[in-house]
Amino acid sequence: MSCSIMSCTILSMFAQPTYASVLRAARERCGLSMRQLAAQADLDQGALSKFENGHRLPSEEQLRRLAGVCDVDDDEVDYWLALRAVSEFQQKYQHAGYYNSCVGILSESAGAYNQPLDHSRAPDGSDASGNFGNSDPCE
Known part of the structure; x- marks a missing residue:
């Protein structure tokens, strides 16, 4: 199955980093083990895992709290919260089929934007002669 560049881009948004992967990356970036980060953020290590x-x-x-321990700036925290919201949406609606419907709608919409334009027509729909696609102007 192939997809247009636009629809692949939109679909790939759903395959982008998750809150889980950015949390792990932040922990590794600040040089803490899972046990150390959990202790400093006052979390259970099992929950952090x-x-x-x-x-x-x-x-x-x-x-x-995790962001505070790893000295993460406000913009990145907002990004984490957005990723968390996406994950929450996926978990909440995936079982009901809504998530796949939304992905399908986004894909179809992206495909519509990737259609070639008919440059032989003016913005009002007329051709170079001023006709609107038929010879009888009353039709």
Whole structure:
């Protein structure tokens, strides 16, 4: 199955980093083990493991505590929260089929934007002679 550049780009947004992968990357960037980060953020190590593996959603407050330990700036925290919201949407609606419907709609919409334009027509739909696609102007 092939897809247009635009639809592949939109679909790839859903395959972008998750809150889990950015949490793990932040922990590694600040040089802490899972045990150390969990202790400093006042979290259970098992919960942190589930966050990093994407098996459990951290609360906003838990994300902010983790960010504080790793000295993450506000913009990155906002990014984490956005990724968390995407994951929450996926978990909430994937089983009901809504998530796949949304992905399909986005893909179809992107495909419509990738259609070649008919440059032989003016913006009002007329051709170079001023005709609107038929010879009888009353039709």
